[in-house]
Amino acid sequence: MNKKLYVARSPRIAARQLGEEMLIMSAQGSTLFTLNPTATILWQGADGATTLDEIVERRICSEFDVNLEEAMRDAETLAEDLARHGILLVSEEPIINRNLVLQEQH
Amino acid sequence: MSGLMEEMGARAQRLGVPFSVQLDLTYRCNEQCIHCYLDHHDHGEMTTAEIKQLLKEMADAGVFFLTLSGGEIFLRKDFFEILEYARALTFCIKLKTNAVLIREAQAARLRDLGVQSIQISIYSHRPEVHDAITKVPGSLNRSIRAIRFLKSQGLKVVIANVLMTQNMDDYHGVRALADELGAEYTLDPTVTPMMDGDRSILDLNVGESALQRVFRDESLVGNAEEFCAPPHALDEDSMDSTPCSAGHTACYISPYGEFYPCVQFPLSCGNVRQQKFIDIWRDSEQLKEVRSIRLRDLSSCSQCAHGGSCTRCPGLAFLEGNMRGPSTSDCERSFARTGIPSANLLAKKDKVSPPRLVQIQLVPAITGSRLSGLASPVAAS
Numbered sequence: 063m064n065k066k067l068y069v070a071r072s073p074r075i076a077a078r079q080l081g082e083e084m085l086i087m088s089a090q091g092s093t094l095f096t097l098n099p100t101a102t103i104l105w106q107g108a109d110g111a112t113t114l115d116e117i118v119e120r121r122i123c124s125e126f127d128v129n130l131e132e133a134m135r136d137a138e139t140l141a142e143d144l145a146r147h148g149i150l151l152v153s154e155e156p157i158i159n160r161n162l163v164l165q166e167q168h
Numbered sequence: 169m170s171g172l173m174e175e176m177g178a179r180a181q182r183l184g185v186p187f188s189v190q191l192d193l194t195y196r197c198n199e200q201c202i203h204c205y206l207d208h209h210d211h212g213e214m215t216t217a218e219i220k221q222l223l224k225e226m227a228d229a230g231v232f233f234l235t236l237s238g239g240e241i242f243l244r245k246d247f248f249e250i251l252e253y254a255r256a257l258t259f260c261i262k263l264k265t266n267a268v269l270i271r272e273a274q275a276a277r278l279r280d281l282g283v284q285s286i287q288i289s290i291y292s293h294r295p296e297v298h299d300a301i302t303k304v305p306g307s308l309n310r311s312i313r314a315i316r317f318l319k320s321q322g323l324k325v326v327i328a329n330v331l332m333t334q335n336m337d338d339y340h341g342v343r344a345l346a347d348e349l350g351a352e353y354t355l356d357p358t359v360t361p362m363m364d365g366d367r368s369i370l371d372l373n374v375g376e377s378a379l380q381r382v383f384r385d386e387s388l389v390g391n392a393e394e395f396c397a398p399p400h401a402l403d404e405d406s407m408d409s410t411p412c413s414a415g416h417t418a419c420y421i422s423p424y425g426e427f428y429p430c431v432q433f434p435l436s437c438g439n440v441r442q443q444k445f446i447d448i449w450r451d452s453e454q455l456k457e458v459r460s461i462r463l464r465d466l467s468s469c470s471q472c473a474h475g476g477s478c479t480r481c482p483g484l485a486f487l488e489g490n491m492r493g494p495s496t497s498d499c500e501r502s503f504a505r506t507g508i509p510s511a512n513l514l515a516k517k518d519k520v521s522p523p524r525l526v527q528i529q530l531v532p533a534i535t536g537s538r539l540s541g542l543a544s545p546v547a548a549s
Contacts, residue, residue: 074282076260078232081183085176085232087260089282092324094172 069117069141070110070157075149077105088149095149100126101140108150110157114141180230180417181410186449187417188233189226190431193219193250194423195239199266199302201289203332203372205362206239213423216246218441220253222421225445227257237264237431239423248277255281262287264328267314268307275317285324288315288351291334293341301334315349325351331382332359332372343387357382358497361487363434373497379504396505402475407464411482415458419449429458433483435491458482461492468494472511474502 076087084102086095097105107117118137123130144150151157180187194213195206241247267288292298298308318325327346329339346353361367389395410416415429425441427448437455438448464470469480484495494512503509
């Protein structure tokens with residue numbers, strides 16, 4: 063992926079940190095997910111205004127011993143996976159109104 | 169419960185996290201169900217600001233599953249303001265309601281707010297039976313209409329069917345109604361005492377033979393032979409386990425801020441109007457006592473043949489006078505399921521009953537079938 067991607071937490075999920083992991087329940091299908099500590103950092107940074115590569119560079123590469131290219135590949139895969147389950151919104155534009163994005167997706 | 173859910177529950181218990189809370193927003197109700205365990209008068213409900221402060225404290229403490237219940241939650245004018253605030257704190261929210269106040273607009277709002285599920289009480293598929301239990305004419309039709317609105321928004325609806333003498337023959341009809349509406353269905357075959365300990369509503373419980381029929385209905389229990397198989401006693405490993413999640417990963421808050429281990433366990437542990445939620449959760453002496461109980465500490469249950477498969481409720485045991493004692497209604501369920509009496513039932517049977525002073529209510533001379541109902545003993549001490 064060469065384009066800048068913006069990511070935002072879906073407003074229709076429930077989430078809580080439990081120990082080092084993030085627990086997420088999607089309203090769609092009532093599925094429970096857990097995110098490991100690295101994925102949790104990405105999730106917490108997904109505010110709709112920050113691009114995925116900025117999150118990876120500022121919050122993941124600075125915390126963990128991992129090169130940017132490899133971390134970006136993993137982050138893109140994770141973002142796609144979370145988006146498929148309806149718990150993360152991904153867009154090439156900043157995501158300001160998360161409910162609007164969801165309505166457009168339906 | 170899924171494996172991941174069990175794992176998360178166990179982790180929450182290890183970390184001392186209050187994973188799941190039921191918060192009753194009001195005890196007021198627009199139905200007057202004959203089996204209800206609540207006093208519906210308002211004795212000073214928490215304000216909107218108090219509830220928001222509590223929700224913030226609960227989120228900070230790690231609460232994930234939040235059930236908003238009552239009374240009827242939609243009677244609170246600030247209900248959507250509370251719900252919106254709770255969702256902004258990313259709780260996983262389940263609502264319990266009779267749904268009679270839900271129209272299209274409310275259903276759409278619930279969907280937009282990402283509510284996980286809505287549990288709705290339905291007692292019969294027949295209006296004359298359901299409405300006689302709620303004491304509100306037209307209530308069944310209004311609840312059904314609301315379920316259609318909720319389902320049209322793609323929301324998960326669970327129909328909860330409490331079984332009692334008035335509706336004991338109707339659960340197949342309610343189940344078929346749930347299927348037709350695309351709702352899930354759950355059956356509770358027992359009526360529990362009122363919060364203040366009043367046990368008079370227990371008379372509404374279905375009899376033993378009806379309970380046996382329910383437990384042998386394969387459309388409800390799956391393999392009846394397996395479900396009703398002879399019980400197994402507690403093994404040594406299980407002796408050190410805890411009886412249930414009440415006070416360990418779960419608790420209940422009343423509309424007045426009282427903090428209890430569970431909605432069915434009226435042991436007051438503090439009040440969130442006077443103390444922070446987390447301080448009560450961590451430091452309450454009552455909760456520490458509840459948490460100290462292991463299955464081996466239970467006076468008769470640890471030796472009971474049903475020990476390994478019993479659904480004993482510590483709250484109901486507490487209402488009987490001893491949180492370490494048996495819960496007779498669970499003993500009766502175990503007996504109806506397996507035909508084998510519990511240690512508690514056997515001990516009760518062995519006790520020599522003292523002579524009972526029975527007062528017979530005097531009734532006017534009447535004839536025919538009404539006699540048997542009215543001339544029964546009304547008080548014994």
